Amino acid sequence: MATLYSVMDTLGSSTVEMPPLMHIQLVSMGCVTLDDITFEHVSEETxxxxxxxxxxLVETEECPIDADVLYSTGVLTLNLGEVGTYVINKQSPNKQIWFxxxxxxxKRYDFNNGTWVYKHDGICLHDCLSDELSKIFKRNIDMSMLAYGKSNN
Incomplete structure (x- = not known):
């Protein structure tokens, strides 16, 4: 059964009918605006x-004192004591993850090519967080294997 999806191209937006498999392929290529249900699924899984x-990570001995992780109603908070606090949350109206x-x-991340990308520098959320936490924990931290942590390219 075909479904209508909004497709973005260089000329603007148009609505086309396509089978669900085609929708999945186009989403992974970054060509389709995520529908509400897909956004909720992808952002929650992320x-x-x-x-x-x-x-x-906060259970390791390299972790700063008083570190804590809390996830509730679409908001993830990583408190690293004196180091500072990270907040990562979904913004459903914009279909973005804010960091x-x-x-x-x-930073505001858009879903593109199977991962969350900051359009101003092209770096994905997982890479940015991995780099920053690697410096704090003084060891290599790689989050690319997590859900939507790696581009489909």
């Missing part, structure tokens, strides 16, 4: 996988 990873870092400041 935040849940980050939460699980960060929960394990606030004590080091790089606020």
């Amino acid at each position: 935040l849940e996988s980050l939460t699980e990873f960060l929960d394990e 606030s870092s004590p080091f790089s400041g606020p």
